[in-house]
Amino acid sequence: MSxxxxxxxKVSSDPCVLAFDGNLYIGTEDGYIHSFDDKLSPVASWxxxxxxxxxxxxGGGAVYSSSNDGSIRVWSAKGDKITxxxxxxxxxxxxxxxxxxxxxxxxxxxxxxxxxxxEKAMYNVLEEVKDLALSAPFLFTVRDLDVTVTExxxxxxxxxxxxxHTMEGRAPLRLAGPHLLCMARGGNNLALHDSSVSTxxxxxxxxxxxxxxxxxLAVSGDYAWTGxxxxxxxxxxxxxxxxxxxxxxxxxxxxxxxxxxxxSVFAIVAGGRVVCVKGA
Numbered sequence: 001m002s003x004x005x006x007x008x009x010k011v012s013s014d015p016c017v018l019a020f021d022g023n024l025y026i027g028t029e030d031g032y033i034h035s036f037d038d039k040l041s042p043v044a045s046w047x048x049x050x051x052x053x054x055x056x057x058x059g060g061g062a063v064y065s066s067s068n069d070g071s072i073r074v075w076s077a078k079g080d081k082i083t084x085x086x087x088x089x090x091x092x093x094x095x096x097x098x099x100x101x102x103x104x105x106x107x108x109x110x111x112x113x114x115x116x117x118x119e120k121a122m123y124n125v126l127e128e129v130k131d132l133a134l135s136a137p138f139l140f141t142v143r144d145l146d147v148t149v150t151e152x153x154x155x156x157x158x159x160x161x162x163x164x165h166t167m168e169g170r171a172p173l174r175l176a177g178p179h180l181l182c183m184a185r186g187g188n189n190l191a192l193h194d195s196s197v198s199t200x201x202x203x204x205x206x207x208x209x210x211x212x213x214x215x216x217l218a219v220s221g222d223y224a225w226t227g228x229x230x231x232x233x234x235x236x237x238x239x240x241x242x243x244x245x246x247x248x249x250x251x252x253x254x255x256x257x258x259x260x261x262x263x264s265v266f267a268i269v270a271g272g273r274v275v276c277v278k279g280a
Contacts, residue, residue, distance in 0.1 A: 002247055002279070002280045003233065003235060003247045003248065003249040003277050003278070003279050003280070004249070004277065004278060004280070005249070005275050005276070005277055006039075006264065006276045006277065006278045007039050007040040007275070007276040008040065008273070008274065008275045008276070009036065009040045009042075009274050010272045010273060010274065011026060011028055011034055011272045011274060012028075012030075012272065013028035013029045013030040013032065013272065014028060014029045014256075014270060014271065014272055015027070015028050015029075015256060015257070015268035015269075015272065015274060016028060016029055016052060016053060016256055016257070016268070017053050017054070017055055017056040017256075017257055017268075018056060018257045018258075018259050018266060018268050019056045019057050019058040019063070019259060020058065020259040020260075020261055020266060021058035021059050021060075021061075021063075021077075021097075022038075022077075023035045023036060023037055023038070023043055023058075023077060024036045024037075024038070024040070024259065024266050024274075025056055025058050025063050026056075026268060026274060027048065027052075027053030027055075027056045027065060028052075028053070029052045030052070031047055031048055031049040031050055031051050031052060031053060031067065032045060032046065032047055032048060033045070033046055033048045033053070033056070033063065033065060033075070033079065035063075035077070035079070036274070038261065038264075038276070039276070040266075040274060040275075040276055043078075044077075044078050044079045045079070046075070046079035048065045048067075048073060048075070049065065049067035049069055049073070050067070050069060051067055051068060051069070052067065053065050053066065053067055054066050054067055054068065054091060054092065054093050055092060055093055055094055055095040055104075056095065057095035057096055057097045057102070058077075058097065059097030059098075060097065060099075060100060061076070061077055062074055062075065062076065062077075062082065062097075063075040063076070063077060064095050064097070064102060065095075066087070066091070066092040066093075066095060066104070067091075068091050070086065070087055070088055071084050071085060071086055071087060072084070072085040072087055072092060072095070072102075072104065073085075074117055082117075083117050085114065085117055085119075087104070087106070087112075089106070089108060089110075090106040090107040090108035090110065091106060091107050092104050092105070092106045093105060093106060093107060093128075093129065093130065094106075094129050094130065094131055094132050096132055096133070096134065098134045098136075100115060100116070101113055101114065101115050101120070101154070102114040102115075102117075103132060103134060103139075105129025105130075105131075105132045105141060106128075106129060107128045107129075108124075108128070109124055109125050109126045109127045109128055109129060110122060110123070110124050110125075110129075111123045111124075111125055111129060111132065111139065111141065113152075113154045115154075120154050120158070121152070121154035121157070121158045121159065122158060122159060123139070123150065123152055123159065123161045125139075125141050125148055125150060127141070127143050127146075127148070128143050129141050129142075129143070130142060130143050130144070130170075130171035130172075131171035131172050131173045132173070133173055133174060133175045133180070134175075135175055135195055137151050137152055137153050138150070138151055138152075138164065138195075138197065139151075139152050139161075140173060140175070140180060142169055142170060142171050142173045142182060143170065143171065144170045144171070144185070145168070145169075145170065145185055146166045146167065146168060146169060147166065147167050147168070147169035147173060147180075147182055148163060148165075148166050149163070149164045149165040149166070149167075149197070149201060150162070150163055150164065151163075151164050164197055165197070165200060165201050167193070167201060167203070168184065168185055169182035169183060169184065169185065169191060170182065170183045170184070170185055170187060171183065172214070172215070172216060172217035173217070174217050174218065174219045174224070175195055175219070176219040176222075176224065176238055177195075178194065178195055178196065179192055179193065179194065179195055179204075179238055180192075180193040180194070180195040180201065181193070181217065181219065181224055181238075182217075183214055183217070184206060187213040187214055187228075188208055188209065188210050188211065188212070188213070188214065189206050189207060189208050189209065190206070190207055190209045190214070190217070190224070190226060190236065190243060191203055191205070191206045192204045192205040192206070192238070192241075192242065192243050204241045204242065205241060205242040205243055207236070207242075207243045207245075209226045209234055209236070210226065210228055210229075210230050210232065210234070211230060212228055212229035212230040213228050213229045214226050214227070214228035214229075215227065215228040215229065215254070215255060215256060215257075216228060216255050216256065216257050216258040216267075217258065218258035218259055218260035218265055219238075219260060220260035220261060220262060220263070220264075220265070221262070221263075222237060222238050222239075223235055223236065223237060223238065223246065223260070223263070223279070224236045224238055224243065225258050225260055225265045226258075227251070227255030227258055227267060228254065228255055229254050231250060231251050231252050231253050231254060231255060231269070232248055232249070232250050232251070232255075233248065233249045233250075233251055233255060233258075233265070233267055233277060234247070234248045235247045235248070235265075235279055246279065247279055247280075249277060251267060251269050251273075251275065252269070253269050253270040253271050253273070254269065254270040255267050255268070255269055255270075256268050256269065256270060263278060263279050264276055264277065264278045264279075265277050
């Protein structure tokens, strides 16, 4: 199945993180956030931090950003600053919006849960958090060697949790309905797991998706998208028990991030390039 570029634009500084919530939000090395509509027409641009953004998330009409300045900053979709959340200690490298809650992960292995921009719970998963996903009450966190599955109930306890399972894997990591997808330890293979504790998160399939390290993974519906150092964007059909090749497209430079929407994906590419790719 063919993939084709539907729209393309450039940003002045190298893009490093992105998020999609109706509009596309891109964080760049100079600390700016740029927003675009789904056709990549510019919407807004504003200085968010003094240096490179580490993480970006969007949901419920708000945009969340983090850097190494000891804060998470909350913005409106147009770039108006709503508030700033102090985060002393380790740098926050992951932001994830789930409903009206914000989940953060840092380099010290701490996951915090915020509701209405107020800290609600904190859990120490003992290992640097490079990515996380949530299928309540299970929190999935990952670094380079293992995926940890933690049962949490923020409405019942601010700190108590139960580690349910660990399995081999590394970032990036995503949930897709009843499936969990993560990279294998080598960084070249994509693994498909059941996301249920009843099967002990059984691995169903593993497929080589690149000859080089994969940096980015996005899911939408029945499809997963991968990209990384080799500059090739690849799409995979998620079936009941395997991943099927559904097309690829050479983008010419390292892919630093992906965000999927319906049958399209947005990719940020080294050198300031931003593309929207659609699958047939």
